[in-house]
Amino acid sequence: MLVSLPTFLLAIFVGFDLPIESLRMQASEIPNLPIIFLVLAAILCVLSLRRTLRRWSGLYLVNQRSKYVFNAEIKLERKKRVVVYTVLESVILAYLGYAYTAITPLAIAPSIVMYVFSLEGMIFLVYGLLGKKFRIGITTKAVLVADREVFVMYFSGLNEICISQQSVYFTYAGNLQLNFPTECLDSGNKIEFFENIKSQIDQDRVLLRIYEG
Incomplete structure (x- = not known):
């Protein structure tokens, strides 16, 4: 959210060609807009990838059961909470991905990042639940x-x-x-x-x- 919100705001300014009073120009006149969106997409990708790698690594490690003196599935109530928050997160990411390009085609790179990690979240959830990995x-x-x-x-x-x-x-x-x-x-x-x-x-x-x- 730290980067996705500014990206969304920039997309709105560019998409609706709003004036930027401090720069005395229209948003569409900002130089190198495609590069700016590409940089924002790269930052979004790096931040999301760090979290993704951490939770996939955690899932891998906790399922090396022979290395544990105690190992058990998490409680059903916790699983329900995981489902709710993961689905909600994926829906929000997919919506942002759609909104970026619906507002301005220049935001295609951030949009792709949102779609990719929205899909990753659902894959992670299904894999964790069906495989009893949580x-x-x-x-x-x-x-x-x-x-x-x-x-x-x-x-x-x-x-x-x-x-x-x-x-x-x-x-x-x-x-x-x-x-x-x-x-x-x-x-x-x-x-x-x-x-x-x-x-x-x-x-x-x-x-x-x-x-x-």
Whole structure:
């Protein structure tokens, strides 16, 4: 959104040939417009690709099940949330892709980027759901949660683990705090999950707090 919104605004200005008072010219008179849209498309592509690579890598790693002391699918409620947000995201990207070129043909490059990552999001969702790839796991070094987002919490440098109804918090030296939502865990796996957490940490050095309320 950080780049897609300015791209959309530029497309509107160019498509409707609006005046730019600060430059004392019409939007269509901006020099090198095709190159500007191409640069914006490249930035959009790089930012989207970084996120795409991160979540595909997370999915690959969490499905190396033999390397985990605990590994299970995420909870059904979490899957539903993943479906809703991923579909919504893909629809928005596809709409932006359509809107760019509907407003001005000069925005064809950003439009293609939006369509590509809209399709990628749906492929990722179908692959993750049908293959039961959205999972949470514990290795001897970290906790990894991978669905549409990727959460990695290492045991190295850990000072405290706080378990609440909403989230599991990992606090490190320097007050760095990472967390993941407890809705990732199926109720039938919670006891096994937390027992495996305990077995991987030095409980004399890491404070473990559990809040039931």
